Amino acid sequence: xxxxxxxxxxxxxxxxxxxxxxxxxxxxxxxxxxxxxxxxxxxxxxxxxxxxxxxxxxxxxxxxxxxxxxxxxxxxxxxxxxxxxxxxxxxxxxxxxxxxxxxxxxxxxxxxxxxxxxxxxxxxxxxxxxxxxxxxxxxxxxxxxxxxxxxxxxxxxxxx
Numbered sequence: 602x603x604x605x606x607x608x609x610x611x612x613x614x615x616x617x618x619x620x621x622x623x624x625x626x627x628x629x630x631x632x633x634x635x636x637x638x639x640x641x642x643x644x645x646x647x648x649x650x651x652x653x654x655x656x657x658x659x660x661x662x663x664x665x666x667x668x669x670x671x672x673x674x675x676x677x678x679x680x681x682x683x684x685x686x687x688x689x690x691x692x693x694x695x696x697x698x699x700x701x702x703x704x705x706x707x708x709x710x711x712x713x714x715x716x717x718x719x720x721x722x723x724x725x726x727x728x729x730x731x732x733x734x735x736x737x738x739x740x741x742x743x744x745x746x747x748x749x750x751x752x753x754x755x756x757x758x759x760x761x
Contacts, residue, residue, distance in 0.1 A: 602644070602647045602668075602692070602693045602717040602718065603690045603691060603692055603693065604670065604690065604691065604693055605688060605689060605690045605691070606670060606684075606685030606686055606687055606688030606689075606691070607685075607686065607687060607688075609649075609669070609670050609681070609685055609693075610678075610681065610682045610685060610686060612649055613649070613675050613678050613681065614678055614682070617649065618648070618649035618650050618651065618668070618675060619643060619648050619649070619650040619651070619652075620650070620651050620652075620653075621639050621643075621650065621651070621652040621653070622652075622653045622654075622655060623635050623636055623639075623652075623653065623654045623655070624654070624655050624656075624657060625654060625655070625656045625657065626657055627656065627657060627658060628656055628658075628662075628739060628743075631654065631656060631664075631735075631739075633654065633728070633731070633732055633735070635654075636652055636654050636664075636666065637724075637728050637731075639652050640652060640666050640695070640720075641724055643668075644668075644695070644717050644720055644721055645721065647717075648668075649668045649669075649675075649693070650666075650667065650668055651665060651666075651667045651668075651674070651675050651676075652665065652666050652667070653665045660701060660702055660703075661701075662699070662700070662701045662739070662742060663698070663699065663700040663701070664697075664698075664699055664735050664738075665697075665698040665699075665700070666695060666696070666697060666698070666714065666731065667695070667696050667698060668693050668694070668695055668696075668717065669681070669693065669694060669696055670685050670688065670691055670693065670694065671684055671685060672694075672696055672711045672712075672713065673711070674698060674709070674711070692716045692717065692718060693716070693717045694713055694714075694715070694716050694717065695713075695714040695715055695716070695717060695720050695727070696711055696712070696713060696714060697711070697712050697713075697714045697731050697734045697735070698710070698711050699734075699735065699738040699739075699742075701742050703741075703742050703745035703746060703749075704738055704741065704742055710738055712734060714727055714730060714731050714734075715727045715730070
């Protein structure tokens with residue numbers, strides 16, 4: 602699946618991409634099967650998409666898979682438009698995105714899963730990579746939450 606920068610910009614500006622959302626009550630009930638099934642189907646149909654698994658809680662955690670030409674969430678249309686305008690035809694990439702205030706200072710971590718072609722060639726290997734990435738980021742978030750709980754009160758006040 603390949604797109605020029607201008608075709609990609611037009612698609613996201615015209616909202617010509619699918620948005621799918623799944624939920625989990627908590628981290629113990631996270632199941633990536635539905636997310637992976639949707640991803641396989643959407644990529645086989647050459648669709649652009651943003652598919653999210655939202656983990657409920659005091660601070661919800663968003664685990665997303667998105668197609669794109671650069672490592673920015675699709676919703677950052679203006680920034681994407683400035684970067685990929687007039688770019689030649691390029692392979693569309695599948696990105697793994699985690700959003701939570703404690704995942705990074707920006708609250709956002711994005712990494713490449715694979716190109717769409719590579720995913721379609723070997724979905725099991727890419728899905729294993731995605732699951733490991735999400736597990737690693739959830740562990741980091743949980744550790745940060747624990748650190749906040751165990752921090753002395755004055756340190757918490759200083760951080761705010």
